[in-house]
Amino acid sequence: MSAQRWFRFSLWLYPRSFRERYERDMAAAFREEWKWEGESGGSRWRFAVHIARDLAVTVPRAWWTYVIRPPRRVGPAVRRERQLMHNLVKDVQYAVRGLVRKPGLAITAVTALSLGIGLTTAMFSIVNGVVLRGLPVEEPQDLMAIARTNPSRGTNRLIGRIHDFQDLRERQTTFEDLAAISMDAVNLSPVVGEPEIINAARVSANMFDLLRTPPLLGRGLMASDEELGAPPVAVVGHRFWEERLDGDPTALGVVLRIDGTPTTVVGVMPEDFEFPVNQQVWRPLKVDYLATPRGEGPGVYPILGRLEDGVSMAQGQADLDRIMTQLGQEYPETNEGMTVVMGPYVREIIGYQTAALLFTMLGAVGLVLLVACANVANLLLARASLRSKEVAVRTAMGASRRRVIGQMLAESTVIAVVGAVIGVGVAQLGIGLFNGFLQTNPQALPFWFAIGIDPSVLMFVVAITIGASLFSGVLPAIRASGTDVNAVLKDDSRGSSSLRIGRLSRILVVMEVAFSCALLVAAGLLVKSVTNFSNIDFDFATENVFTTFVSLPVTDYPDNESRLRFYRNLTERLEAEPGVLAATVATELPIIGGGNGRFALEGETYLGDRDYPNARIGSIASGYFSTIIANVLEGRDFTAADNADGLPVAIVNRAFAERHYPEESALGNRIQLRATSQRGIDRSRADTWYTIVGIAPDLYLDLDAFVLPETAIYIPLAQRPASAASMIVRTQGAALEFTDDARRIVSSLDPHLPISQSFSMGQIIDQTQTFFGVFGIIFTVFGGVALFLATVGLYGVLSFSVNQRTHEVGLRVALGATPANVVRLVMRQGFTQLAIGLVIGVGMAFGLARMLSLVLYDVGAADPTVFGGIIVVLAVTGLIASFVPALRATRVDPTVAMRAE
């Protein structure tokens, strides 16, 4: 909802006479003030606080001056409002008094709602901070990320091509402008201190304008910076400026050595600006369009676009589609079948699946809130039925139905408001824990992630509090107010009304059981998935393995010869180091991999680019498998003879062999890597056929699909040299203690070369586990809370009904019913609710599990042990919850029961 709408909505808090008089003027004032704050760069937060304070001060004042102590003669409208207010105050007083008198009910109800509201708020804050709020720039809702795609491959995003960008930019008619972004990481070697790798981007010069974010110091990039002969310049981020330039305002003009090129700093961006994701250095994207063949040149991802005012996303997409169709006709060899997709920037960048997962979790926590509300509704229903006589008397004496409903609602509102206040505390706790988890790797986070309680979260709290008080109050209120006055007053036993209330509360219990079942199954699946993941028996060394990354700038390492020489020297130096058992260099790491690409099997024909199969492709030096203690299963390992002049060879993993050569041995077959898989690799070898000489174990985990194993191809580094690679070192001692030695060795070979992403193999595994573990923990909390609430609910309803039926039970016992009969009588009711709830719950669980399959590892969405286990847990808990009241029913003394009334 827009700020204006929120404000208009809040005007309903004012008395009618005031509102009707000034509503329009106030809305206009708000609109202009909002605009003015935006233009003068004021913080929206502070403005929201200002408005909230204004409301808090003037709403009571307006009620005082317009209703309670009105200027002069009051009309009927004011009199009505005065009555309304009087009633409201009375209802709230009455509700508070009632709740204080029954602290048991109040505490249970408030606990339930504060848990429900707290968890929902915490989850909403996460969704809000990650997806909903968007980028912290002006009018972020108009910012789109555009990526190249091939429709037949679904949602996959491809790196865009610079010529397509140029044509899109020139021909589009629906955007203010487009900007190209090409993310990279650069080597930075300062005059003093260690060289370092920094996240950077090459961007078109208009990007800062498009984001409406001017630099804090100096200037942004200009079109003239993009010219080929222009001196190299860079704009740097605030953190970079503080950490590496000492926050010196005169740092403009400093020359940094970036990837070996002396580059002048011309601007510093404001704090918390790290567009597109977590970048700290921006350089102009220089392209010689004429000399670069179409389809080559720097890869672009994403293209940033700002929709013009009043242009919808569909119109923007249609505009881009039109141009891509034209390009497909003009350049069939590069553009046939290619389209672009665009979407709101944040959602495109974090991925629709992640966004969908977050919304699934928000939906799931909504179920917890519903369970909590159902609980409160049940408590209030029970009480309403006890009070049915009182209500009937009041109705008979002239209380209107609305008054009775109002009174009941006041009760649920008081509970919800207290619950919300505590709930915000609960949420704050949850947010703290979640942020703590995020902080384990803060530099990798997208810069707009800011999870906390902000005005929109507070608005959300207000909305769900209203929802919760209605949901838990309306049913009891309507039931209570709809009581047949005559029936209740005539019949002095607990009559028909309580039976009807009983059915409603049974339905609520069924719902609670169903929702908890769904949540617990989800939690169970995730916990099992995390357990599976942490118990993977990796086919390689995970202890005492150190990894780090180097990137060789093209200025210092122009050809394969120089790169290979560096890698060879590096390996030799590493192996000579005391404490090193083995060392190697590769473009990929076990588990997280490196790159992937398309390839062809010899003898197969493929129609289009998209028909070629895909696999992880890594270049490895000859000691790779022995360094990580993995044995080649069949055939042979690479040797020193597999060099640039030797026969081109490949090793594939077991998954590859089983997928592509199910009938025969993969050994001896030949594969060819597609040219598009060779980015940054020597193109002269693009049509080489590699003969498969060995089969390796599966070392990968595809983190996108979260499936093991994935198919992989290894090529000798000497036959497919790369400009960046990981070092893998197996050490005698703790792996991370080797970090300093690694840095020293690299800098002894090249003082300008930084190392980055230094991890032990154990850390790499841990990071992946933590990520998925968090989902498990969150769902376990959801499920646990829901289970707790459902158990309390079932127990409450049954014990209430036992109380209600004391008379009946007494009669039965008097007529000869045994304790076993009584237990059966009570438990049959509980059992039926439980069974229906479980059936519905299992159905819901299937749906929820399907949505979660993205983060399930080696667990089917219909895993029988998890489903079975949860059903048993719920059944046992439910039966205990109904057995206790049943047992109490057997102790009914018929003489007492019959006399009671």
Added chain:
Amino acid sequence: MSDSDGAKSPLRITPAFFYLLLTLVDGERHGYAMAQEVRERSEGGIKLGPGSLYWSLGRLAEVGLIEEVPGGSTLAPGEERRRYYQLTEPGRAVLKREAETLSKVVKFARAKRVV
């Protein structure tokens, strides 16, 4: 409206009221324009939110220090219809007296070198 005796203000003149009255000295204004001028003149010291603004204007009108311009006022093209206000005679009198009192206070403060 202006049945109060004029010599005495029927309402304690707070700084916000005083500023609002001052903005009307040059002629009629609409509410938001008044709030803007108050913010500028008070150098951000008094920021009237929409609620405070219209509650204050309501109070001032109620006691007869200002009044709504009947039938709105000249509208700039494309501008929404809104309420315009002008000072009443009693309003002007109260404003003058308040200003005189304040200027005496300021003179005293200057003499004591407080400002």
